[in-house]
Amino acid sequence: MDLKTLEDRLPAGTVVTDPDILAGYRQDRALDPAAGTPLALVRPQTTAEVSAVLRWASQHGVPVVPRGAGTGLSGGATAQDGALLLSTERMRAITIDPVTRTAVTQPGLLNAEVKRAAAAEGLWYPPDPSSFEICSIGGNAATNAGGLCCVKYGVTTDYILGLEVVLADGTVVRLGGPRLKDSAGLSLTKLFVGSEGTLGVITELTLRLLPAQPPQATVVASFPTVESAGAAILAVTGQLRPSMLEFMDAVAIGAVEDELRMGLDRSAAALLVARSDAPGEFAAAEAAVIEAACTEAGATEVFRTLDPEEGEAFCAARRFAIPAVERKGPLLLEDVGVPLPRLTELVTGIAEIARRRDVLVSVIAHAGDGNTHPLIVHDPNDPDETARANQAFGEIMDLAIALGGTITGEHGVGRLKKAWLPDQLGPDVMALTQRIKDALDPAGILNPGAVL
Structure with missing residues (x-):
């Protein structure tokens, strides 16, 4: 395939064919062993450049695999033989409007960078995957990422008010916008969130922001059995909605303790880390309810603190669980x-x-x-x-x-889980999903092999 016509449409250096560079983009964090050899890597900076890439790819029948920061865990960004890898890493503009409490951002910023930009205006972007320091906001939208505070604040889709999306043929559409209520037309914004690059490439997001999160109270409880921890979870969620309620099993406890030496109970079968960000003195009151629920469920040790540094240390331990187990x-x-x-x-x-x-x-x-x-x-x-x-x-x-x-x-779903998707959705929903895919990407060039 002659790439010169594509290179002529884009700024110098946007198209990369160096095999050593391509090797670093073939897999995401899932390390899919079936990763192929891409035709080239393209790193656009604007929506117009993404549109040019997809127009060229559509005209030449070249598959396109969109990619964020490469932290995906299901093989959604696995390279395919002869495909273009379209990385959004250079799309990094962001503006914050404190009056409407919205952020307009390109997809290449990291989740942590969006949080910091919001915090500089006294605002908060809640979705917080454990990998928030290294995952991109565009990738979060593509997978509808969650995180530790989802139990109270919801997932990525709950904070996306609008999108700019480039379709397979290069058409640019703008969906939604900085409006908290909008019932005009079909809910197409929601259609693209979680679509894993199979329906279009997200080039801009309008995000809903909240006032800064209040100080939190933290409860940490160790349990002799998984069943007693499960009873505590149901007791807590039956009485209130914590801002965090996280579980670690014995293997994770030991792995984290091996690395961080925090004094976690290695003999415990399970550990819960719960938080409340209720306003004022209500956080302490909710923490007391959580503590009582854990104790009644059979916790062998319960620790409660209002100290933000102590609380954050336990949250960091939970976030560190995956890399700690990965050391094994x-x-x-x-x-x-x-x-x-x-x-x-x-x-x-x-x-x-x-x-x-x-x-x-x-x-x-x-x-x-x-x-x-x-x-x-x-x-x-x-x-x-x-x-x-x-x-x-x-x-x-x-x-x-x-x-x-x-x-x-x-x-x-990516590529690693798609064989099980029909078992969950059933044939009618799978057929409907395929009809939507065919309508928006009739040539099937967008992220082939992912999801469907």
Whole structure:
């Protein structure tokens, strides 16, 4: 394929064909072994440049794989043979309007950078994936990312008021805008959020912001069994809506303690980290309710603090759980979710799968909304262990579906989970999804092999 006509439409240096550079973009954090060899990498800076790329790709029938910061965990940005990799990393403009409490941002900014820009105006962007310091806001929108505070504040889609999107043929559409209420037409903004680059490329986002988060009270509780931790989760969520309610199993507790030496109870089967940001003295009152619920459920140790540094240290420990477990070996990462009453069944069922397949699986979770992250440790150089790990991966998704849950709460389907999507959605919904894909991308050039 002659790239000169594409290069002529774009600023110098936008199109990259250096094999050493391309090698660093072939995979996202899922490290999909099926990653192909791309035709080229394009790094546009404007919507017009993205439009030019997609017009060229459409005219020549060249697949395009959109990519944010490459932190995805489901293989959504896995390179395909002969495709263009379209990275939004250079699209980094942002403006904050403190009057309307909105941010207008290009997709290449990191989640943490959006948060900092909002904080400079006394505002707050709530969605907070554990990887918020390294994941892009465009990637968050593409996967409808969640995070630790979702239990109270919702996920990415709840903060997207508008989008600018480039369609497969290069057409630019603007959806929604800086309006808190808007019922004009179909809800197309929501259609593109979570579509993983299969329907269009997001080039601008209008985000809803909130006033700065109040100071938080933190409760940390250790439990002798997963069941007692599950009882505490239901007791807490039955009485109030915490700003955070996170779960770590024994493997995660030990892995984090190995690295951070915080004095976590290695003998515990489970650890909960809960927070309240209720205004004024109500945060302390809610923390007392959480403490009582944990104690009544059988917690062996409960710690409560109003000190922001102490509270943040425990949140940092929870955020560090994935890299801490990863020190034990490469991971297959899941993010299956279930209705809250089935959470204990899911966690104990995962433990049984791990035992049966003889692999190490750690479970951490956004416990307040039932979204778990099973971390399957395996040696990719050991074919037998890799096979058992992949069997466990599939059986965990089967279990989540059987419990009325989902194969992905916030990471997306990507390429690693698409074989299980029909089992969750059923044939009619899959057919409807394909009809939408065909209508917006009739040549099938956008992120082929992802989701469908």
